[in-house]
Amino acid sequence: MPPTSSILHGNNLDILASLPDESITVVYIDPPFNTGRTQNRHTTTGVRSKPGFSGSVGFQGKSYQRIRGELRAYDDSFDDYWRFLEPRLLEAWRLLAEDGTLYLHLDYREAHYAKVMLDAIFGRECFLNELIWAYDYGAKSTRRWPTKHDTILVYVKDPAKYHFDSSAVDREPYMAPGLVTPEKAERGKLPTDVWWHTIVSPTGKEKTGYPTQKPVGILRRIIAASSREGDWVLDFFAGSGTTGDAARQLGRNFLLVDRNPQAIEVMRARLGDDVHYREFPESEPA
Template identity: 60%
Template sequence: MLYAAVMAGRIYQSDNLEVLRSLPDASVDLVYIDPPFNTGKRQKRRSIKTVRDDEGDRTGFKGERYKTIALAARAYDDAFPDFIEFMQPRIEQAHRVLKPTGSIYFHIDYREAHYCKVFLLDAIFGRDCFVNEIIWAYDYGGRPKRRWPAKHDTIFLYVKDPKQYTFNQDAIGRIPYMAPGLVGPEKAARGKLPTDVWWHTIV
């Protein structure tokens, strides 16, 4: 199923292989891929989105209010013995459709992150196109008794061309300084750019 919304451009939410194959070369600014994590379990998911709304049920930095919108509920079997082969044509197509200024954010967890970086992203984009490994840390879910609890996901940022890519620092939501008294009032009011470790509850 394909959902498209027109804003400044077009956003596709879909099984990405079909859509990617339909797009022309070098036509996309940003690809975000959040594939199944190959957990070996049946997964149930409720999709939501948040939008700015003065009467919203969530509060962000500087008191910004956000409304939560439920989108859909679905389930799937998250077991792929050939996970790398499953993902390879998708990453190849993502590379093809990205503009020279474009970026891909690849969201995965600890089970497949290392394989995906080496055998997919490095192999297709090239190691010189790797920009960041973002760690999304959270404190949600169970606590196993025989290992450290896994409480983070990995988001790899790669770019089509490391000399031309776009990174809109001014468009990123700022976070407060932990010790605002150690910076000037203007910096404290503006907040700081988040690091590559994101501490957010799973939404």
């Protein structure tokens, strides 16, 4: 592990392979939606997987390998996305500590594929939540219900040992405050699995200019609930660095990984020169 919070520039699969087992408390990743359908990225071999992983997990009486084959037949562009995401999720499983939690942020087009993968990699008993981040901004379709939410799948390394502290998270206003006592209305309620939160304002101070930037409030809630001060938080599709910003505000250590020079530039400007930076040379394609 690096000696301090760090920005790591390079291929995330290569960098993940260099990190020690069970060293991370929270992994949050927001991979590019539909990445495998529009880009060809190489994967490396030799990723250490969960023992007995291949074909070992049942789903309605079917093996993991059979599910993968059926999805491949259903959608002939599925293979690219699966090959891109699967080895990275295996590394996330390896890196999580026993009390660790994975948050995988996706849109509606890929969430069902990823759910099958995560059930197989982590085990269905390790599924904790499907979070819905709902917002109301942007164009409105008149030919279908407008799509205004993202999905965040939450899995834990060990369902008997994971850390979760609901008292540490921010509270929300009651939608009907007149139905509760004034004391409860003033305090607010604990969030459920549906989070109403605005996007990053195009004119707000939080805006970095990075196109896929997520609100720091979303990451603060995740990190506050699933880690403690001094724990390590990892984001290996780090983009604008929101995960690092939230982790630092909460007193956590963080590792931010990205291969995009624009993302690295935005993160270094946002987080300052006191954050350790290291560049990893790209490995040769397999």
